[in-house]
Amino acid sequence: MLWNDLAGAAVLDLAQPMRTGMPQSPNHPPFRMLLERRHGDMVRADGGSAANEIIITGGHVGTHVDALAHVSHEGLLYGGRPAVSDHRGFAEMGIDDFPPYVGRGVLLDVAGAHGVPVLPAGYEVTVDDLEKAADGLEIHPGDVVLIGTGWSRHWADGERFVGARDGVPGPGAAAGRWLAGLGVRAAGGETIAFEHLAPGKGHALLPVHRILLVEAGINIIETMRLLPLLESGVREFLLVLNPLPVVGATGSPVRPLAVIPAVAGE
């Protein structure tokens, strides 16, 4: 049976922890979790008590998946559909249209290919970088490809992580087209935007979003915590990608998992 194959396998958590104040894009509603009831506020006759909370978040906050409806170009979504929505969100290509993915994942460790733990701020990942990192790996249509920049290492330093001043490393337009050409199911990485952001330029232009979401119909995964995967040395794995089925939304938080054969010493 399927679960027998998992004996000894390791489950790597590829999501950043979600807490009030965590790094996120200023373009999106900030994440906030606060308790509503604490234990003791309401005690049942039998001595029981339940605590609960409210969670406020954008759909593009923390580790998340971009729906195809997230980005339009000249008023059109992927496939030339009009980029219309109403108070219920998007009738199609919302995040609820993304079928949960359980399949092959491939890591292209560009930082590793450069021999560094983390790429410099503002570094543009090139096609050459991707080809070097993919050396020896097969990428099939329908796979999910993750690009390792090591940027997860800066998570605790929010200002650097967001990169408003110094930029963040990520794929340029050419690298985006290279990914699109592979026919992958989704692609993503560790930064808030899966883009090369030059210092001080911010999110003025997001070509990789246009190429992947609008032109190729490929979903994007952002703000992933790839460290455990990068450090495992494993480049092919079973990936689980199951964003919440928020009907009509342009994105959703997700807790991606990589399942890998047992790693010695773990």
Added chain:
Amino acid sequence: MLWNDLAGAAVLDLAQPMRTGMPQSPNHPPFRMLLERRHGDMVRADGGSAANEIIITGGHVGTHVDALAHVSHEGLLYGGRPAVSDHRGFAEMGIDDFPPYVGRGVLLDVAGAHGVPVLPAGYEVTVDDLEKAADGLEIHPGDVVLIGTGWSRHWADGERFVGARDGVPGPGAAAGRWLAGLGVRAAGGETIAFEHLAPGKGHALLPVHRILLVEAGINIIETMRLLPLLESGVREFLLVLNPLPVVGATGSPVRPLAVIPAVAGE
């Protein structure tokens, strides 16, 4: 490799869709998703535009996992720890302490054992029911056990689904103890509260929560959409259960997946 074993496997989505107005407990902050930016609100120089949203939810809304911190008894959480928290939530036993689960799941189809598509409102699931439904199945410590009541079929009828007037079917205290005795990792079902709720009684007492969460340290999964699993006929499967890592929260929405061998005709 692991993913090769999945060739032809089906991935069943066990989460209810999340939309404003969906059935939920009146004890928790109501779910709401609304777009903030729509396409055309802000158009970049290159003709690109991004839509986004805000999501407001309780941690116990839609398909979700209860953290051990959710319920206390006489001021204590599981293991006798004081049920204290602050503005950051719970320092331990929050939902972020639940390690993502990828492992064996077992379905006890009590509705099926009764030969009905859905159990009556207010029906108490007994130990005898569970034993009959478990006939021929092994349950190992660390497994996740799901109880099928068929209640997912009422999702579209919110008033009935919530069951304030007529109650909902679910395990009574004895059934809860039976589950606890198995040493499972988590247990859950289709109703908002994984409890037997008698007509008109509401959530006055929640013995199964006390037994599982406080006494046994077993997480609970609620408001699952078990229909595709019930209809598949499969009773053992690979279950993925990865609630969002909301630090310090007492619960989190989740999109559970059941991976099963290919079903003929699907």
Added chain:
Amino acid sequence: MLWNDLAGAAVLDLAQPMRTGMPQSPNHPPFRMLLERRHGDMVRADGGSAANEIIITGGHVGTHVDALAHVSHEGLLYGGRPAVSDHRGFAEMGIDDFPPYVGRGVLLDVAGAHGVPVLPAGYEVTVDDLEKAADGLEIHPGDVVLIGTGWSRHWADGERFVGARDGVPGPGAAAGRWLAGLGVRAAGGETIAFEHLAPGKGHALLPVHRILLVEAGINIIETMRLLPLLESGVREFLLVLNPLPVVGATGSPVRPLAVIPAVAGE
């Protein structure tokens, strides 16, 4: 000086208290207030501690003022302006365009004219009712006119107050036109919608909103607590109406005040 004139005057609070679970329209985001920090969560070096909260509300929840931008007809707002908006809301005719009002208020006590404490559910207030209630009162252009139905008395009975089944009393289209003809600055009352809602009909058509907001440019005040004013016997008063300056919003909560000469026995 102005404040000397107020010696002995009474300040009547015309707002309903705002709390989680209060009656409101299901068409608007529900009000919720919850504490984030409680005392003791964070204690400063000097022994000080601050508690705070989050407030989530619609702009048309609790006692509130409707901005002209709230309602359109055939795609146009008041004055024939296109009913367009973006992620920042409305560039004009939002609630921030309503200048705070400190001026004359007039109460037309229709319930009193009928000799009842509260009008029946589903009662349509007619022009004749308004004329009788206005007997002996002058209404000048620019005044604010409030219509007393006594409906505030049902505030504690949320289901009745909302009136989904039995309706609520309020002005019909003819009464709305009568008000519009007076050239008043704003008009309002005690119910959630300042309309006559027939039993079981809900908010299918809202003619008074069209007449006042779209055709006449007159703001509407809803869910007022008029009881203290009705019971005072005073029909002319100094009214303060100062909704929050939420830029671009279609409405805002408000705490209206009526200042009246001292009432014997108070």
Added chain:
Amino acid sequence: MLWNDLAGAAVLDLAQPMRTGMPQSPNHPPFRMLLERRHGDMVRADGGSAANEIIITGGHVGTHVDALAHVSHEGLLYGGRPAVSDHRGFAEMGIDDFPPYVGRGVLLDVAGAHGVPVLPAGYEVTVDDLEKAADGLEIHPGDVVLIGTGWSRHWADGERFVGARDGVPGPGAAAGRWLAGLGVRAAGGETIAFEHLAPGKGHALLPVHRILLVEAGINIIETMRLLPLLESGVREFLLVLNPLPVVGATGSPVRPLAVIPAVAGE
């Protein structure tokens, strides 16, 4: 009648406009307003359409009033009451316990007394400053006293306004005690915290909050837009201060109004 006395009077709006991104304390939930329905999303049979929004805010965001429950010292609120609360907030001394104020207001223009439009960042307002600014003015018990620093002029420069790096001007502990000694009903000003904040020190200690809220039972008003009052030259006025009656909350947004005799040229 009261309103006749207002003939020709000017109503000055003392609230800052509320919009997403406005300056506020990072200690409180950020303000956000977004439209839910836009015109055209749902059109009624008669061609009518209604737009609406959601508003998310802290109680201490924008122009607001601090309730006595906001601050405790050594676990006690004003009057020695225990600083306890539950999921409904505070049973007493919440902002709903603040009776709406319509009465005398006095402006102490400290910036003007220094001959500057705005006091320097980090300037501590002293007792001497207050006495000079109060020269020729009477302050009675029960009045509301506002302190002019001119800081409203920096509203458009959010970073400077918040003052995390350079501080903000405001009363020190001695000035706070001077105010408390007057027995005023409330006191406030233009900055986010009604305190002297030295450069780089942040909100580590808030002595004026302790003195006014905890020791003297005097409410505080913050983030006021005093410019129109400062520029009017008027120092005594009719003040309206009516925070929303949010039951159990520690503060609420408010739109304070100053009513002054007609100003020549307006």
